[in-house]
Amino acid sequence: MPSWKNVRRSSGDAMKPVAADPTATPDKPQVSDATLRRFAGYHMKRAFNVIQADLNGALKPLELRMITFSALTLIVDNPGLRQSQLADALAVERPNLVVIIDELEGRDLIVRDRVPTDRRAYALKATLAGQHLHARALEAVETHEVRAFSEWDKDTRETIIRAMGLIHRRDREG
Amino acid sequence: MPSWKNVRRSSGDAMKPVAADPTATPDKPQVSDATLRRFAGYHMKRAFNVIQADLNGALKPLELRMITFSALTLIVDNPGLRQSQLADALAVERPNLVVIIDELEGRDLIVRDRVPTDRRAYALKATLAGQHLHARALEAVETHEVRAFSEWDKDTRETIIRAMGLIHRRDREG
DNA sequence: TATTGTTATACTCTATAACTATA
């Protein structure tokens, strides 16, 4: 008799419905995710949602989110960066970057300086306040990463970073 | 002289702005993501965006998305599943699941059967058409995974699945 | 009282077309 646990699928019975066990306990039966669990994409989605929510929580006291933190970081590390370069580096569409920059500029964390040699473009620079907030945010994110990935040993962490890098580098270049 | 490449930060110079190199070539200078690159969360976000977009492309011919594919899979594997259980298994809020179920039901891929013993609840079951579409979708997703993760060797793939599993299981249970 | 499914709503993220001012 099929049960909620250990449901397995093969090409042979793929079309045969597996009946729900009517004698299962009335309190929550186990839901089998045996099929989905085979896919790395499924695990990535689930894990990333947890990480992102958790990171945003860690940045909330500084009124930053993952994306505004990332933008601020790139501006601090690359003063004079233009919006189009930043959009490209963050893999964000230019129109969507505008509101992010507006937000950071409105809080006086960065400035939009005109580029004298190209009056269409802005050179983005962090203000002193922006640099200070960034330093605090960096600490918060570092603390978060240690906590969020505490179950991972060093090798696992390096494998993840290398493997994820392969994916988005291929997308960038291929 | 600081350049766009190889910008590194230490606590000592964290507050000192690194000037943009005004002599950099007018064509795209390199943007340093040295700081961000240290964080696993950053790599996960970038990689997951690529994978999700790619998977949705693979499912598009079947008019499914990642979330509708996942829902259909769980219903096929667990006939009689209730919406609240499915929402829980998918880590989706119940209100948001309603429209997903509406969509699958509207396409006659699943049915909402009343549960005789609890007239508040629905027992979700895949129709024959739903089972057929699911079998085709499963093939598409399997093909996609082989292609999407072609740079990963078997060990890497297993490490990812195990490591990601640790994150969302902790979230689920802790 | 508590739970199942639902409606309404809102906020974020993402994606595209079209405009302006410059080059």
Add this chain to the structure above:
DNA sequence: TATAGTTATAGAGTATAACAATA
């Protein structure tokens, strides 16, 4: 003609409060 930044807009995804029917 092409590019940088902008506006407007639309579609997903996600989250919460509150309701009707039922337990």
